[in-house]
Amino acid sequence: MYAVMKQNRAAIDTLLRGGANVNAERTNSNGDRVTSLVWALYPEVVELLLKHGADPALGDRPGRTAADFFQSRAELAESDQRSRHEAVGLRRIARLIQERLS
Numbered sequence: 001m002y003a004v005m006k007q008n009r010a011a012i013d014t015l016l017r018g019g020a021n022v023n024a025e026r027t028n029s030n031g032d033r034v035t036s037l038v039w040a041l042y043p044e045v046v047e048l049l050l051k052h053g054a055d056p057a058l059g060d061r062p063g064r065t066a067a068d069f070f071q072s073r074a075e076l077a078e079s080d081q082r083s084r085h086e087a088v089g090l091r092r093i094a095r096l097i098q099e100r101l102s
Helices: 011-016 043-051 066-080 079-102
Strands: 024-025 033-035
Touching: 011 043, 043 079, 066 079
Parallel strands: none
Antiparallel strands: 024 033
8 A cells, every 4th residue: 555655656566466455445534444546646556556456446435436536536626726737637547447347
């Protein structure tokens, strides 16, 4: 999880090839159980996690997938003029995850 939080693709790949659980959960500051997919901030990291079997149906709370999480973050970012660039990346991540759910 730490490698994902740091967006370190080489470390993520090494850990997953070594048998790390790509769907391991961690409790966030809100008390929600989240997987590494929710911590990923870059499409390349999301693709790597999905390639290693990350479950796109898991999200940050029951009934909300990782795609839902990123879509919600994108909507919040779009409401702030300074964060519109971030919204584009978040929507791309949401689409990548949603494609795996379909």
